Amino acid sequence: MAEDCSFATVRTENLTYCPNKANVGGVKAKCWYIPMAQLKTITKPTLTQDTPYAESITLTALVPETTKGFKRIDLVIDENELKSNLVGAKGNMKDQAQFDGMIPNFVKENVGFIKRHKNTPMCYVVEDSAGQKWVVLEAYMTKADATTAKKYDENSGTAFNVTANDALWAFDGDILELADTPVGSGG
Structure with missing residues (x-):
């Protein structure tokens, strides 16, 4: 049976703006990550012609495998950015998410993180300055530059970029942050 491919019934909504509401840019100075293979459940919304815009991009579940969980990355303040992009040709556009x-700091742990996960498909959860959690699924590192910086007053650390050929998703639930297992404990 042929699927109706008409734009005659596509949902439309007003996108209003309140100038009295505080709208700020940026993201908080932390994010969470987990390898995609360690996620047990990712529940995307079921879309109908009546699904509101906000609900159409909101995940309802993000559950790690048993004994697994998200790990936190502390970030340098004001040096981080989240993007929802469109890529492709006119009439055949696709979603892309980027973080x-x-x-901070040029230390072994940070350089080791990049070395270990440069080719790992990851899930990143980034909280914006207003407190909304955003999810980048199936993200791969596309760049990572670790530097000591040239001068004493410059930021040393690792600037990294991850990109996903998927939509940027919202998430309103809690993130299960797993504590580190002490070295030598089999974790």
Whole structure:
């Protein structure tokens, strides 16, 4: 049976703006990550012609495998950015999500994180300055530059970029942040 491909019934909504409401840019100075293979459940919304815009991009579940959980990355303040992009040709556009982060300090752990996960498909959860959690699924590192910086007063650390050929998703639930297992404990 042929699917109706008409734009005659596509949902439309007003996108209003209140100048009295505080609207700020940026993201908070932390994010969370987990390898995609360690996520047990990702529940995307069921879309109908009546699904509101906001609900159409909101995940309802993001559950790690048993004994797994998200890990936190502390970030340099004001050096991070989240983007929802459209890529492709007119009439055949596709979603792309991107996160640019800066991990403070040129230390072994940070350089080791990049080395270990440069080719790992990841899920990143980034909280914006207003407190909304955003999810980048199936994200791969596309760039990572660790630097000591040239001068004493410059930021040393690792600037990294991850990109996903998928939509940027919202998430309103809690993030299960897993504590580190002490070295030598089999974790």
